Each structure stands twice: as structure tokens, then as C-alpha cells.
Amino acid sequence: MNKTNAPWTIGSILTWTGQYFAEKGVENPRLDAEVLLSHILERERIQLYVNFDQPLQAHELTAYREAVKKRVARMPVAYITGCKEFMGLEFCVTPAVLIPRPDTEILVEAVLEKLHGFEQPALLDLGTGSGAIIVSLLANLPTATGVAVDISDQALVIAQNNAEKNQVASRLTLCQGDLYQPVTGQTFDAIISNPPYIPDQDIQELTQEVKQEPHLALAGGPDGLEFYRRIVRDAAHYLNTGGFLALEVGIHQAQAVAALAAPVEQLAFAGIIKDYGGIDRVVLFQRN
Incomplete structure (x- = not known):
């Protein structure tokens, strides 16, 4: 993840990750980006949309990067988050x-x-x-x-x-x-x-x-x-x-x-x- 000195926000990281996943052939790029970030931040996906300008903390960004790496390596989202709704x-x-x-x-x-x-x-x-x-x-x-x-x-x-x-x-x-x-x-x-x-x-x-x-x-x-x-x-x-x-x-x-x-x-x-x-x-x- 390369960027200018501007901090990563929820909105900017989702946009970047969605594009990155798409380039890597991930099937549901935007959805997976949102699910992973909502898991890291411990909040519902809908809350991401009302907090687009919120900057990510360093530890949140580190954890999210690790999740993104796993998804690009084709680990299923449910194994990354450890949970699945049914x-x-x-x-x-x-x-x-x-x-x-x-x-x-x-x-x-x-x-x-x-x-x-x-x-x-x-x-x-x-x-x-x-x-x-x-x-x-x-x-x-x-x-x-x-x-x-x-x-x-x-x-x-x-x-x-x-x-x-x-x-x-x-x-x-x-x-x-x-x-x-x-x-x-x-x-x-x-x-x-x-x-x-x-x-x-x-x-x-x-x-x-x-x-x-x-x-x-x-x-x-x-x-x-x-x-x-x-x-x-x-x-x-x-x-x-x-x-x-x-x-x-x-x-x-x-x-x-x-x-x-x-x-x-x-x-x-x-x-x-x-x-x-x-x-x-x-x-x-x-x-x-």
C-alpha cells in the first residue's frame, strides 16, 4: 500500500483495496474489502459508510494489511475473519x-x-x-x-x-x-x-x-x-x-x-x- 502523507481513511482504504482486489482477480473485490475492514474495526458494514472520513489507527492499518495479504493469497474471507453467518x-x-x-x-x-x-x-x-x-x-x-x-x-x-x-x-x-x-x-x-x-x-x-x-x-x-x-x-x-x-x-x-x-x-x-x-x-x- 503506497500513498502520499495523507492518512488512510475508511473511504480511501476501501477504494484502494477494492481496486487492488479487482486487479488480483478476487471475485467480490468491494464486498470483501468491506467485510474485512468491518471485522478489523469491529463494527457493522453500514457504519463504514457513515464514517468514510475517519482515519485508521496504525494498529488497525497493520491488521488490515495482513488480512488483505491473506485474501490475495486466496484464503477465504470466512477463514480470515473466523466467522460466518448462517x-x-x-x-x-x-x-x-x-x-x-x-x-x-x-x-x-x-x-x-x-x-x-x-x-x-x-x-x-x-x-x-x-x-x-x-x-x-x-x-x-x-x-x-x-x-x-x-x-x-x-x-x-x-x-x-x-x-x-x-x-x-x-x-x-x-x-x-x-x-x-x-x-x-x-x-x-x-x-x-x-x-x-x-x-x-x-x-x-x-x-x-x-x-x-x-x-x-x-x-x-x-x-x-x-x-x-x-x-x-x-x-x-x-x-x-x-x-x-x-x-x-x-x-x-x-x-x-x-x-x-x-x-x-x-x-x-x-x-x-x-x-x-x-x-x-x-x-x-x-x-x-
């Missing part, structure tokens, strides 16, 4: 967990709709990561209880933090293990998962930002369906009668995932829900 709640995130996506809110909303009428639903979240899905569900369902499973002990630390942060920890049990393995013998009213679904050969085609997210949370096997096969195959054993399974899927995967229920006794395909872009995003199955 379903109106704030979640802590680190490179140990997948960053919650807006698309996944479609999954949570679908589950909330399906659970209407359940008095004390028992929920299972497979591959919980940051805990965004199960914590959001419990925050919206005050009589529900949940179990969240992840193979990563680091992810479970983050999920526990987020459960406490959003005041649902007393109703959530976290288990380390591979899919259903930690919950053998238990049954639930709903099983929810956003499993890894990117075909192995497509991993190298991902953006530099996405490549910095956990490989375990992305790679779904040769065709991207490896985890879906295992989840659907055994779901009926862990669902109460009348319970359901809800899965987020990638683009062009919904029909293939829906077909997985055909050979499974006591589990039936129950529908597909599109996201706001018209893409098939959630596949539902019902326990008979």
Missing part, C-alpha cells in the same frame, strides 16, 4: 471445517418444514463440520434434541464451540466416528447430511479458495456419490417409523441420489427441493 446465526469457522454456504439453508428450511408437528424430534446430523446445520435446527426447534457425528476431532471442537455460542449445547451430543458407527442402536425422527459430493477428478478444478477447505469435506469418491450410497443404504435402521432422511446434493446429482432408495427396504424416495436458482438441492426420503 440462518441468521453466527458461526465460528477455521480451516478445519467447511464454510457454511447459503445453499445449505435450503436443506435446513426443508427439514424445519418436514418437522412441523413433531413434538420432541430427535435429530441426527452426519458429517456435521462446523455444526451449522444441527445448531440452526436446534435453535429453531426448542424442544428438539440432536446428535452430530464427524470423523474429524478438530471439526467437533468447532461444532461444540458453535453449539455453546448459540445456546443449544445442552441439547446436542457430539460423536467422533464414521457416519452411523457412533450411533449404533439409536433411532431418530430425522437424519440430515450435507456430505462430501465432489467427484475426485473434479477436485483440481475447484477455485483456489475452495481448495483451502478440508479435503475430507469435499471429496465424494470417483462419481461423487460414495457417501450418499452409504447413508441411504443404512438410513432405515436409524430412523423411527414416519421419520425422514434429508440430503443436500450437488448439481446434476439429485436423480442419481433419489434412485439409491430403490433397493432399500422401508425407505422410499419422497421428493426433491430446488434452491433459489432453480437447481435441485435437497433430496428427501421417508421411512415406511
Whole structure:
């Protein structure tokens, strides 16, 4: 950052950073500049606009420069700030967990709709990561209880933090293990998962930002369906009668995932829900 002797103000640093990010190919240059600066200054983005002429303190400028360097190196904004909003709640995130996506809110909303009428639903979240899905569900369902499973002990630390942060920890049990393995013998009213679904050969085609997210949370096997096969195959054993399974899927995967229920006794395909872009995003199955 080179400049004349005039002090950097909120307005001038945002203008400079937005241009710099654009030159470096950052996808949302102005937005990222604002989010990073609001994080450093610990104020809402709207407050930046009413304080454009405010000069930055030396320590603020130093911290912001470091954040800008990380973003140009393609570190995702959420990893730089350590937080991400999802379903109106704030979640802590680190490179140990997948960053919650807006698309996944479609999954949570679908589950909330399906659970209407359940008095004390028992929920299972497979591959919980940051805990965004199960914590959001419990925050919206005050009589529900949940179990969240992840193979990563680091992810479970983050999920526990987020459960406490959003005041649902007393109703959530976290288990380390591979899919259903930690919950053998238990049954639930709903099983929810956003499993890894990117075909192995497509991993190298991902953006530099996405490549910095956990490989375990992305790679779904040769065709991207490896985890879906295992989840659907055994779901009926862990669902109460009348319970359901809800899965987020990638683009062009919904029909293939829906077909997985055909050979499974006591589990039936129950529908597909599109996201706001018209893409098939959630596949539902019902326990008979």
C-alpha cells in the first residue's frame, strides 16, 4: 500500500483495496474489502459508510494489511475473519471445517418444514463440520434434541464451540466416528447430511479458495456419490417409523441420489427441493 502523507481513511482504504482486489482477480473485490475492514474495526458494514472520513489507527492499518495479504493469497474471507453467518446465526469457522454456504439453508428450511408437528424430534446430523446445520435446527426447534457425528476431532471442537455460542449445547451430543458407527442402536425422527459430493477428478478444478477447505469435506469418491450410497443404504435402521432422511446434493446429482432408495427396504424416495436458482438441492426420503 503506497500513498502520499495523507492518512488512510475508511473511504480511501476501501477504494484502494477494492481496486487492488479487482486487479488480483478476487471475485467480490468491494464486498470483501468491506467485510474485512468491518471485522478489523469491529463494527457493522453500514457504519463504514457513515464514517468514510475517519482515519485508521496504525494498529488497525497493520491488521488490515495482513488480512488483505491473506485474501490475495486466496484464503477465504470466512477463514480470515473466523466467522460466518448462517440462518441468521453466527458461526465460528477455521480451516478445519467447511464454510457454511447459503445453499445449505435450503436443506435446513426443508427439514424445519418436514418437522412441523413433531413434538420432541430427535435429530441426527452426519458429517456435521462446523455444526451449522444441527445448531440452526436446534435453535429453531426448542424442544428438539440432536446428535452430530464427524470423523474429524478438530471439526467437533468447532461444532461444540458453535453449539455453546448459540445456546443449544445442552441439547446436542457430539460423536467422533464414521457416519452411523457412533450411533449404533439409536433411532431418530430425522437424519440430515450435507456430505462430501465432489467427484475426485473434479477436485483440481475447484477455485483456489475452495481448495483451502478440508479435503475430507469435499471429496465424494470417483462419481461423487460414495457417501450418499452409504447413508441411504443404512438410513432405515436409524430412523423411527414416519421419520425422514434429508440430503443436500450437488448439481446434476439429485436423480442419481433419489434412485439409491430403490433397493432399500422401508425407505422410499419422497421428493426433491430446488434452491433459489432453480437447481435441485435437497433430496428427501421417508421411512415406511
